[in-house]
Amino acid sequence: MPEFTIETTYHLLIFRHATYSADTPEVACRLAIEDDDWSGQREDCESSGETHVTGIWEGASAAYRGQAIPVPAHFGEAVQRKAAQFELMLGLLKIIVGDAQARRPPPAGWLGKAERAIARGEAILEGARDPVEPGDAP
Structure with missing residues (x-):
């Protein structure tokens, strides 16, 4: 064996x-x-x-x-598996947002939320701070 x-x-x-x-x-x-x-x-x-x-x-x-x-x-390690899955899901979300921007207007507010989610996801992957959200104090 x-x-x-x-x-x-x-x-x-x-x-x-x-x-x-x-x-x-x-x-x-x-x-x-x-x-x-x-x-x-x-x-x-x-x-x-x-x-x-x-x-x-x-x-x-x-x-x-x-x-x-x-x-x-x-x-x-679960945290590494989650990070890899997060990266994959972020990529898919970016494709969906790009498609939505190119073909039809998204539901009200959805595109902005998705774009902020992409920006935050990219910041996490880069080890950077979260981007400023609308309404955050300067």
Whole structure:
């Protein structure tokens, strides 16, 4: 019977509590994200992530030796699977919006909402901030 070396992992939640003086919650969040002092960190083993497969190799004790075998998608990390699905759905939405713009007027308000959803989706994929929504404070 064949043997396989399987690498599995999970993400351990590491957190910290820190206080920041700022004019707005957004500025305080930005300060917290940019703060690289993790000397007071704590681990939360109760909230660790799911176990998922990150590598497969044929043979015993074969990790990182030879060619890795592709991991079947359903054994991957759920957040990565969601991100891939999100990217696919965003692409489909962009096609639908382009089609709607070219052929017929969309229902009232729908096109604007879809265009904002596309802009937000692209920002998420690029690791950028969300675009400003109509009615947001400047």
